[in-house]
Amino acid sequence: MKAPWMRRIAAALLVCFACxxxxxxxxxxxxxxxxxxxxxxxIALDSWRLSPFPRMTPTPTVPPPTSTPIPTDTPTSTxxxxxxxxxxxxxxxxxxxxxxxxxxxxxxxxxxxRLASALLIFPYIVHNSxxxxxxxxxxxxxxxxxxNCFFVRDAGPVLGCFEIGFRVNLTPLQPFSWFAxxxxxxxxxxxxxxPFDGVGELRCxxxxxxxxxxxxxxxxxxxxxxxxxxxxxxxxxxxxxxRRVPGSxxxxxxxDGFTYDQCPERLHFQVLSHQSGSVSSLVLTPCEQDLLRQLxxxxxxxxxxxxxxxxxxxxxxxxxxxxxxxxxxxxxLGRATLGTDTAHLVLRGVSSPxxxxxxxxxxxxxxNSTHISANDPYLEGGMPSTVIFP
Amino acid sequence: xxxxxxxxATALGVVALATTAALATSPAQRLPSAIIMYPNIRAEGDxxxxxxxxxxxxxxxxxxxxxxxxxxxxxxxxxxRLTPNQPISWMASEGTIGAGFRPVAVPxxxxxxxxxxxxxxxxxxxxxxxxxxxxxxIVYGRDGYTESFGAIGIERLTPGDFSTxxxxxxxxxxxxxxxxHFTFIASELxxxxxxxxxxxxxxxxxxxxxxxxxxxxxxxxxNEFEQMLSASxxxxxxxxxxxxxxxxxxxxxxxGTPTGQVIVRGVSGAVIAVIVDKFETPGGAAAVAGNExxxxxxxxxxIRIP
Numbered sequence: 001m002k003a004p005w006m007r008r009i010a011a012a013l014l015v016c017f018a019c020x021x022x023x024x025x026x027x028x029x030x031x032x033x034x035x036x037x038x039x040x041x042x043i044a045l046d047s048w049r050l051s052p053f054p055r056m057t058p059t060p061t062v063p064p065p066t067s068t069p070i071p072t073d074t075p076t077s078t079x080x081x082x083x084x085x086x087x088x089x090x091x092x093x094x095x096x097x098x099x100x101x102x103x104x105x106x107x108x109x110x111x112x113x114r115l116a117s118a119l120l121i122f123p124y125i126v127h128n129s130x131x132x133x134x135x136x137x138x139x140x141x142x143x144x145x146x147x148n149c150f151f152v153r154d155a156g157p158v159l160g161c162f163e164i165g166f167r168v169n170l171t172p173l174q175p176f177s178w179f180a181x182x183x184x185x186x187x188x189x190x191x192x193x194x195p196f197d198g199v200g201e202l203r204c205x206x207x208x209x210x211x212x213x214x215x216x217x218x219x220x221x222x223x224x225x226x227x228x229x230x231x232x233x234x235x236x237x238x239x240x241x242x243r244r245v246p247g248s249x250x251x252x253x254x255x256d257g258f259t260y261d262q263c264p265e266r267l268h269f270q271v272l273s274h275q276s277g278s279v280s281s282l283v284l285t286p287c288e289q290d291l292l293r294q295l296x297x298x299x300x301x302x303x304x305x306x307x308x309x310x311x312x313x314x315x316x317x318x319x320x321x322x323x324x325x326x327x328x329x330x331x332x333l334g335r336a337t338l339g340t341d342t343a344h345l346v347l348r349g350v351s352s353p354x355x356x357x358x359x360x361x362x363x364x365x366x367x368n369s370t371h372i373s374a375n376d377p378y379l380e381g382g383m384p385s386t387v388i389f390p
Numbered sequence: 391x392x393x394x395x396x397x398x399a400t401a402l403g404v405v406a407l408a409t410t411a412a413l414a415t416s417p418a419q420r421l422p423s424a425i426i427m428y429p430n431i432r433a434e435g436d437x438x439x440x441x442x443x444x445x446x447x448x449x450x451x452x453x454x455x456x457x458x459x460x461x462x463x464x465x466x467x468x469x470x471r472l473t474p475n476q477p478i479s480w481m482a483s484e485g486t487i488g489a490g491f492r493p494v495a496v497p498x499x500x501x502x503x504x505x506x507x508x509x510x511x512x513x514x515x516x517x518x519x520x521x522x523x524x525x526x527x528i529v530y531g532r533d534g535y536t537e538s539f540g541a542i543g544i545e546r547l548t549p550g551d552f553s554t555x556x557x558x559x560x561x562x563x564x565x566x567x568x569x570x571h572f573t574f575i576a577s578e579l580x581x582x583x584x585x586x587x588x589x590x591x592x593x594x595x596x597x598x599x600x601x602x603x604x605x606x607x608x609x610x611x612x613n614e615f616e617q618m619l620s621a622s623x624x625x626x627x628x629x630x631x632x633x634x635x636x637x638x639x640x641x642x643x644x645x646g647t648p649t650g651q652v653i654v655r656g657v658s659g660a661v662i663a664v665i666v667d668k669f670e671t672p673g674g675a676a677a678v679a680g681n682e683x684x685x686x687x688x689x690x691x692x693i694r695i696p
Contacts, residue, residue, distance in 0.1 A: 048490055049409055070609035075482070079402055090400045110420075110421055112418025112419065112420075112421065113418065113419040113420035113421075114416065114419040114420070114682065114683065114684050115416060115419075115684065115685060115686075116684065116686060132671075132672070134575075134649075136649060138572040138573050138651045138684070140561060140684060140686060148664050169441060172616065173612045173616065173618075173653075174572050174612065174614065174651075175612060175613070175649050175650055176614060176615075176617050176646065177573065177646075182466050186614075188615065191498040213632055220571060220572055221573075224667065224679060225679050226671050226675075227671070227675070228671045228672060228673035228675065229671075229673050229675055230534070230675055231534070231671055231675030231677035231678075232534065232677075233536075233667075233677040233678065233679040235667060235677070235679035235680065235681065237682050237684070243450070267442065268443045268446055268524070269525075270442045270443075270477045270479070270525075271528060291611065304477065306475045306476065306477065306478075308464075308476060308478055308479075309474065309477050310473045310474065312475075313550050335663040339475075340516075341479060342442060342477050342478075342479040344444050344475055344476070344477040346475075350641060360528070360538070364438075364440075364530055365436065365438070365530050365531050365532055365534075366531070367532050367533065368531055369532065369534045369554075370534055371528075371530045371534055371536040372534070372535075372536060373528055373536045373538035373679075373680070374679075375526070375538070376420065376540060377420065378420050378422065378444075378446060378524045379420050379421060380421075380422070380446065
């Protein structure tokens with residue numbers, strides 16, 4: 001039912017159209033370019049946003065669903081932390097150091113290392129025909145803890161990141177070690193880990209039985225990569241991230257500086273410049289990881305290199321998932337270019353913050369033998385990231 | 391009046407508890423620091439050490455360093471001037487003269503000991519002037535023998551003038567670590583290639599009066615079956631000891647599992663500890679690697695330099 005006033009307006013419009021249409025019949029129809037008239041009328045009405053004609057602009061459509069993970073276990077506001085809970089002598093964030101190379105100031109706080117942690121990243125795990133890795137985890141608390149772990153390696157551009165997951169339970173203060181190439185299954189300790197092949201990384205997150213903070217920050221680890229025949233060894237401690245507030249294990253781990261420590265924004269290394277017969281390597285993995293969808297994270301790595309004369313060089317590279325890059329790829333890390341035995345190497349991931357290490361190789365000693373050692377980075381700044389466990 | 395007193399007492403109690411919590415925190419590592427302690431420098435026989443230090447700020451830094459040798463913790467000292475972001479390295483047995491645009495002279499060092507370096511900022515310098523450096527030492531010898539250790543870093547926590555007495559109290563500077571958690575590989579009795587070593591030094595130093603600190607060091611050992619064992623030794627200034635000679639619990643025959651966790655703690659004062667892992671690969675090759683610990687809790691210490 002239309003209102004009476006609407007019926008009156010409709011009748012008036014019909015009369016007007018009838019009157020306006022009468023003189024038009026007196027004009028020769030062949031002389032009128034009706035398409036031009038309609039186009040002009042459309043433009044005029046369009047300028048009033050009342051066009052009866054379809055617009056040329058595409059109709060907005062509902063955006064297709066993206067692969068962005070929906071954090072189902074997003075921490076709620078009940079986890080709102082108070083800084084008083086974590087009263088520690090953590091250094092007061094210092095002023096940005098203006099003029100730090102060409103990178104500008106580093107925001108955020110780097111994750112403190114070598115402390116009992118809630119998430120560990122081992123950036124370099126190897127098992128092949130000539131080398132293996134002894135992986136060691138230790139429970140640093142007097143509680144039982146569950147630990148979710150994933151081996152990850154690059155499986156190429158099609159398959160992305162290949163992963164193998166497992167879970168171990170550690171009793172109070174228990175150490176747990178195994179060879180990556182063999183795995184372990186110990187019925188006495190009720191712990192098992194699958195074997196792993198290739199070169200990749202290992203991530204382990206604490207899944208505590210209670211939401212207390214000290215139940216999360218319970219784990220540390222170490223990996224010893226060795227050549228079976230020569231005994232060349234690279235041993236290093238895992239990169240640790242502490243939980244900052246109590247709560248349950250979220251599955252999707254927000255490394256945001258609030259729930260967990262942030263990822264380091266920059267990695268600083270003091271490296272040996274490469275010479276013939278002694279080529280060091282750079283091991284890199286993105287801090288961000290989606291183990292649920294096995295997405296291969298790709299990022300550009302910007303590098304600044306400062307020699308002992310404070311001369312600054314730069315370089316860059318790109319990698320996805322996990323990479324071991326020899327220094328020969330970067331001429332700026334060569335002794336011939338640098339002019340000094342050591343250099344200060346600063347790395348920054350563009351799309352994702354990085355975790356990594358350098359494997360030093362050099363010749364020396366009384367017999368000029370080849371030496372190898374792990375070179376862990378110093379960390380600067382923080383950048384938010386997410387690690388999603390299935 | 392009584393209620394006011396009660397309120398003040400309660401507030402003081404809260405502050406005291408908070409302070410206690412702060413005192414129990416171990417120093418965060420791998421960050422720019424004001425004090426760095428290299429746990430092992432070795433330049434004797436077939437061994438030499440490459441000492442590395444890097445300025446992680448965009449400011450000039452002056453760093454005062456002390457080589458320390460047992461038994462008196464005496465040694466030589468020197469000053470390193472670092473330009474912004476400058477790395478510097480030298481062989482311990484050779485020292486160095488000149489690197490970069492600032493004059494640097496490092497004396498040669500012979501023997502075995504530690505190196506401690508302190509950032510000496512200008513007056514009224516902010517924290518970012520003082521938390522500035524990091525370092526590493528690579529000991530190497532014959533047949534590819536290599537031990538590499540990052541320096542233990544101690545951060546300045548509150549701004550203030552430089553003093554020759556460093557209070558590692560959790561307020562002015564971070565504390566020394568109280569407990570060191572190592573995973574270790576059990577040795578095989580009678581096989582010298584598997585005799586892992588522990589390097590111990592004291593965190594407290596009085597270099598002005600050359601008073602070498604000493605302490606008993608307690609070990610708590612946990613095998614993979616969660617069985618607990620213990621051992622102890624003592625250290626004055628600096629020492630390197632074979633684990634299985636300290637106690638047989640570090641051997642596979644006593645431990646019963648191939649690896650274990652050992653918690654190291656100084657009794658009279660805080661210590662600095664690292665382990666040199668020695669083991670045989672399944673293929674029978676001898677392997678060596680530096681073993682850096684995870685840290686737990688903190689303990690006050692004082693370092694006094696001339």
